[in-house]
Amino acid sequence: MTADLPVVVIGAGPIGLAAAANLHNRGIDFIVLESGTTAGAAVREWDHIRLFSPWSQLIDPEAAKVLAEAGWSEPDPRRYPTGGTWASDYLQPLADALGGAVHYGATVTGVAKRGRDLIVDSGRDDAPFTVHVDSAGGEQRIHARAVIDCSGTWSGANPLGGDGLPAVGERAESQRITYRVPDLQDHSIRARYAGTHVVVAGTGVSAKTALVNLADLDGTTVSWLVRRPTTGNAFGGGENDELAERGALGARAQKVVESGRVDTVTGFRTAAVETQSNGQLTLTSFDGESVPDVDEVIVLTGFRPDLSILTEVRLDLDFVLQAPRDLAPLIDPNVHSCGTVYPHGAKELAQPDAGFYLAGMKSYGRATSFLAMTGFEQVRSVVAEIAGDHESAARVELTLPDSGVCGGSGLFDEAEASGDGGCCGAPAGADVATP
Incomplete structure (x- = not known):
């Protein structure tokens, strides 16, 4: 039975x-x-x-x-x-x-x-x-x-490639590409990123965490690759977020980006990772735009x-x-x-x-x-x-903390949803409590 x-x-x-x-x-x-x-x-x-x-x-x-x-x-x-x-x-x-x-x-x-x-x-x-x-x-x-x-x-970490598949050269350069938030409290990992040019790809909480942490490293240059045409609501709902720590993380990330310590590149969907003659990397988008002289890549795209x-x-x-x-x-x-x-x-x-x-x-x-x-x-x-x-x-019941923002990740070239910072409808979902 x-x-x-x-x-x-x-x-x-x-x-x-x-x-x-x-x-x-x-x-x-x-x-x-x-x-x-x-x-x-x-x-x-x-x-x-x-x-x-x-x-x-x-x-x-x-x-x-x-x-x-x-x-x-x-x-x-x-x-x-x-x-x-x-x-x-x-x-x-x-x-x-x-x-x-x-x-x-x-x-x-x-x-x-x-x-x-x-x-x-x-x-x-x-x-x-x-x-x-x-x-x-x-x-x-x-x-x-x-x-x-x-x-x-x-x-099942998503790849760097902007079409959902690994970019050309992404696998070949796997030693310099990570798909996790680095633990910069570990001295060996901190040394890996200190004084280098680091690219961070992604806009979720993991990416914001990485941006905030990397900005504290002396001599480190950070480029932030955003697939959307604008950063829009990437920083979250701030004080409107009912998960206070999530809102605070977004606010810290926004402060770091607006301070000039991060170079933001929008509308960038990676097509290729190429090795330069000096050993550094160049990331090229499907539109032909490039980010050169890269030492390390952190892919946090879901x-x-x-x-x-x-x-x-x-x-x-x-x-x-x-x-x-x-x-x-x-x-x-x-x-x-x-x-x-x-x-x-x-x-x-x-x-x-x-x-x-x-x-x-x-x-x-x-x-x-x-x-x-x-x-x-x-x-x-x-x-x-x-x-x-x-x-x-x-009899299912679920009330989740409101993220305090509008605009879904499905947006591509369309303009971001506009609003006053509040949500558009019923109680919103939130990123899982992970990095």
């Missing part, structure tokens, strides 16, 4: 562990598969970054119940942890409290319906899922009644989901965002210029193969406006649906 099988959760990050906590509290058997060696392995890769969401927004309610039973002391809800603190003081204790159901070093290589590839209809609805796993013990096949994919998008493990699962994804089709209209920046996010849960996240759900950052595909709180509500609804509590699953 499929009902006797466990639910498999892919990923032991903030949303995967929240899903596990919901399953635990409902008495549903589950297994969490984490490719890393610890809980929150991806979060630990940006352990030096302080989140712009306070502890009060970073702890799942059901997870708090599990931790309370284990004698955990909740941190000050008003404080802002770093990624490292979030992982060590919350995610790891939560995983420990969930016990042996959390498996580390377990890399999911594929998900399918047992004995059926993508094209087989016969008996598909009644067949359990088979999750293919590689671990130190060898290959495993785990049968599951349902699968919740919370594997995130951290491994992330995309890795769908390679899901080739045998029937998915219904939006062709633009690569997010669940019913969710995409709620988060598409081409449609909602304010990043408006309405309540959503199991109904929007479910896929054609019944019992399979995308949740967390991966559910947003290429969209960026994601908060941990969004994921917590997603998995609460999904687990309720798996448990047969359809009323609870349908």
